[in-house]
Amino acid sequence: MEKTVKDYPKPNEYVCLNGIRFDPTIPPGAKLLFAEFYQWSKERGNFPYETKILADMYSVSSFTIRKWIRVLAQHHLIDVLIDMSEGVQKKTIHVNSR
Secondary structure, three states: OOOOHHHOOOOHHHHHHOOOOOOOOOOHHHHHHHHHHHHHHHHHOOEEEOHHHHHHHHOOOHHHHHHHHHHHHHOOOEEEEEEOOOOOOEEEEEEOOO
């Protein structure tokens, strides 16, 4: 059976970008990163991350990833949570609802 347009999911993921899509103070890469955090959080909760892994995924430096995360946090789009309970620093991203 051939798929039709009705068989594909609606692009709800893009709805998360409506509030930030045209904001010139948020770098384009940060917007993409936020979309990734947003989609993950809808499916699995907080996004566990390591700066180096994200840098490799996006082909940018770790500094750039930290900058994007800082900008998203300054805009109150995300919170960075740090867990030291097991003696090892584990960072997660919590997406704030708008």
